[in-house]
Amino acid sequence: MFKFAHIGDCHLGAFRDEVLRGLSLESFNKAMDICLSEKVDFILITGDLFHSNIPDMDVVNQAVIKMRELRETGINIYVIYGSHDFSPNQTSVVDILNSAGLYQKIGQGKIVNERLKLESFKDEKTNTVLVGLSGRSLGLEREYYEILDRHSLENIRGFKIFAFHTAFDELKPAQLARMDSIPISYLPKGFDYYAGGHIHVRLERDIPGYAFIRYPGATFGYNFTDLERFAKGEKPGFYIVSFKDEIKGIKFVQTDVCEYLLKEYDMSNKNSVQANEELYEQIKNLEVDKKLVLIRIIGELSGGKTADIHISNLKNVLRQNGAIYADLNRRLLSSREYEGVKVQGKDISEVEHRLLKENIDAMKITVPYLKGKDGVKIAIELLEVLRNEIKSNEKKREYEARIIKDALQTLKLKEVLE
DSSP states (O other), X not given: OEEEEEEOOOOBTXXXXXXXXXXXHHHHHHHHHHHHHHTOSEEXXXXXXXXXXXXXXXXHHHHHHHXXXXXXXXXXXXXXXXXXXXXXXXXXXXHXXXXXXXXXXXXXXXXXXXXXXXXXXXXXXXXXXXXXXXXXXXXXXXXXXXXXXXXXXXXXXXXXXXXXXXXXXXXXXXXXXXXXXXXXXXXXXXXXXXXXXXXXXXXXXXXXXXXXXXXXXXXXXXXXHHHHHHHTTOOOEEEEEEESSSEEEEEEEEOOOSEEEXXXXXXXXXXXXHHHHHHHHHHHTSOOTTEEEEEEEEEEESBSOGGGSOHHHHHHHHHHTTOSEEEEEEEEEEESSXXXXXXXXXXXXXXXXXXXXXXXXXXXOOOGGGSHHHHHHHHHHHXXXXXXXXXXXXXXXXXXXXXXXXXXXXXXXXXXXX
16 A cells, blocks of 8 residues: 655745745644654645745745755655646746756646647656646636647556646636636546645545545635635645545545634724724733634725824734734725725725736737737736736846746837837
8 A cells, every 4th residue: 555645735925924934834844743743655745835936045945945855754755736836937946946956847748740748757666657737827718728738648557647747627616617627538538546736725536537626725825715614614735635546535634833813894984083993992801822813804994094094003912812823804994974986896906806807808909819818818917927026036037027028028028129
């Protein structure tokens, strides 16, 4: 009997906040330690090991130390790109660590006679055949799936795993309706296990021809929405799969590293002064010691501005009462007195998507792919590029050149007229 671990969407380095960044690394280390104690034969990471293709080097160093610990015990690690740690125009840290022998990157292939032929990789210890197709930003992996030589993959003999980082039309959860997806028929049939990543939601399906499709979700997540799901009861974690000639058992192992507290307060029909007073009275009595606290403030104020809500003061109250981290979200709070532009959304990404969707077609753009649904996708990716911060070992001009190069690639432009 053999065992392997299926881990997805670690997003190491995603958070700017030091506490959240530390918790993210702690959850990753917990997953690695469980793999050691369970004596798994190999680990498969299905994309977005890191949150960007060039993450903070301190985060990389800590992750390398832990993965090296496993490698020295004889546990092999296999990785595919995710949509975040892939870069179309420069070397990713995933490639660097692969070249250093820390793990084996799978998902390589070449186009022959207009068909994509993926390379298979055999784990010598277990004779498992691993095949993968990495994720691409903006769902560009669809193009690869459309030309994938599925016939040759279906003819592979032995115990085999197909790793992917994408969503499928037939499996996509309702809350992820906006996410790009492809038909399940694009997958090759007859694999013993389908190891997914990307959707950040734990999902288990068995479909004729595609047995054991599994998404483990995220080990910690990378935004308010992920953390909120955990606060509501979903558990972060990964799978440990037992097998010989076929799957014998699959168990989900949790990687939660803290307790959560989620509260929602409706401030409708109160002015900003009343809202501040009530929020203070409510929050100061919460049991928050050693908890990650998420507060949603919703409703429509009768007077005053939403900006009058003293978020920093309320956070200080929570920290003084022992919260390890506090996030107060007022994006669903509006004011009757200051209507302005109302944009509803649970988190920043949803607000951005709504704004872009509502306004991009009104802009005078003559390039077709920059309008409509495709234009929204490109604009969102461009925002992600522009959010990239300068690295500790990067000069300003190198940083600027990198951002310009990535922006041009995102906009599908090869040159800029000076």
